[in-house]
Amino acid sequence: MLQRHLKLAAMPTRPITAADREGDAAGHQARTFLISEQRRRFPFSYLNSIYEEMAIIVQERREADAPRMKPNPSKILEAILLVIETAEKSGRHATQFDIAKSIFLADYRHLLSYGRPITYDNFTAMKFGPVPSMTYDMLKPSFRWSVFSMPKAPWETRQINERMRQYFRPERSANRRKLSETDITALVQAFRDVKAMGFKKTSDFTHNLPAYLEAWNNRGDKKANDMDLRRLLPEFDDEMLSDLEHASLYSA
Template identity: 35%
Template sequence: MTRFEFDWQKAIQAIDYIASLSPGLTQYYIGKVMFFADREHLIDFGRPISGDKYVAMEHGPVPSAIRDLLKTDTGYPDEIVDQLNARLKIEPDGNKQHVFSRGINEFPRLSGSDKHYLKASLDKYGAMSFTQLKAISHKDPAYEEAWAKAGAANEMDVERWFDNFEDPELAKEQLRENALYVA
């Protein structure tokens, strides 16, 4: 399984960037925007934006660490929670968390391509219904494979995103060179 190092500072800035463009977006939509942006950026540039691992859950792919960051009780160390709270205001509403930017508007950890892919993902998926997003994300081959396994929240193998390349093995080999961990 190919994995990348999760950059929590970059993830917080990515969430903030999304929230600055679409105030009040819920954690579900932020997760899906991140999923599609990370996937497309990884395919095009050989590196994800956040480095988060994606797990297959009932409503589709979920960025595991970002999901935890957006919970009421994150379980993260104070340093991370303080940085999150400095950039974001999270308003609980039943089982939803509405996320708002505090307006810092500086994103030094995000590259130009990171911001471009986040915005493109938000533009394409941010206004879709829950049902539409669920249906689209359930068609992802890495999701389908992980969901078919026994158990819950199985990790998705991002290498599956390269199966349709002209030379998938070469693409996967190059991907592994940039990865933190391959099992």
Template identity: 35%
Template structure:
């Protein structure tokens, strides 16, 4: 979409997906919790992205979240962890160099490749690493049902899900609570450096 032009109809706050941060984040989580499934990776990223947005005005991954039955799902990260998702070859190759995926029934368990590279998270800032690990610590050991219930209380998820559309896109703006200090000014600052897309 050219700069300064918007689709007609409802506009939704979006960010540009950062593939490198997604890959490094997946590998980071898999290193700290070997065998972590795609479900938990998605939920850990969601809460880390939300908290980073509220503190710094932008998410870590920039991924496009959609409302699915069991809560928010980062669509690009979800595709990264599937077979034949149609992502660029360089993205698939970089991810494959960092992690391996083992099928355990219907679950896809993710493991990080051993590496001595001290710069293996080079696309992530120290703060971004901390947000992801804090989110993993807080949500990584909750049960499937607990996480499902927690995410179903998120307004951004509920509003998107209630549209009845399949995998309805979620609006980052709705992650910002009404009680947030100077919410309107904060939202305007975010909009200056983010993108809009139609719902």
């Protein structure tokens, strides 16, 4: 089970190696050779299109194999409230950048230390680094709070510049019965780290994660791209990934 993977905490993330790149290049060359060879041997347009489709399917299958977790909206809400609460108690402000990066770092560290994330949110590579996807949506002014049977967000916001909003005056404290002690410690420490590093250093740090680099560099024309959970782990196996996906279904 997940507990046997606690050793992940002491291990560094595995970078994308030259061997990985060579393997990707070799795979691409093999697919290209397959198509060109079949065109030479069978010069019929319908066969050409079949082999081209085969190459596309291979690539899509590889991308589809990336594990996806089911986010826990309730814990995401409490995590956001806790970060805003922590900011207010320390006399600091919390922007959407501070909150999203705090939850990303807390989830990531908690996964490495305890074998599970806090919110089970999925991560997306965006211009300013990794973003927990549902957290990002919940911080938008356009988010529909009716899914929580609430008329509006349980906090106030104000625009402080062209791209940043500040989040303050939460209507209530975070429900600590929905967050474990390790959840709370990870979230509070992550917020402190984000504020200590500031925008640029936090962005630089998260931009260098292999999972982010791979997703961002392969985004094509998209403004964002899903990150592969496997790239965030120093080592993994199918059982561990299956455990994570299964646990996310029952984390509420």
